[in-house]
Amino acid sequence: MEGEEGVMEAKGGVTEAVAGNMEAEEGLRKLMEGLWKLILKRLRKLKEGLWNLILKRLRTVKEGLRKLKKLPERWSVWLDIILSINYEAS
Numbered sequence: 001m002e003g004e005e006g007v008m009e010a011k012g013g014v015t016e017a018v019a020g021n022m023e024a025e026e027g028l029r030k031l032m033e034g035l036w037k038l039i040l041k042r043l044r045k046l047k048e049g050l051w052n053l054i055l056k057r058l059r060t061v062k063e064g065l066r067k068l069k070k071l072p073e074r075w076s077v078w079l080d081i082i083l084s085i086n087y088e089a090s
Helices: 001-066 073-085
Strands: none
Touching: 001 073
């Protein structure tokens, strides 16, 4: 009888260990998903900020060249098209 009780206790211990391992894996998976979402969010913000900085510099250059009357008409048209793009993060 004692042997059977020992086997049952061992089986119960294994079952608990497996369940704990599954819970740990689930927790790790959720942690990794959360970290990945955070990384993607930060990258999107960085991309948006960089794009806005580029557009700001293009506007500055365009206005400066216009004031100096050194902006060719063809460039002016292309700059207008580029600056009219409404950038939205994907």
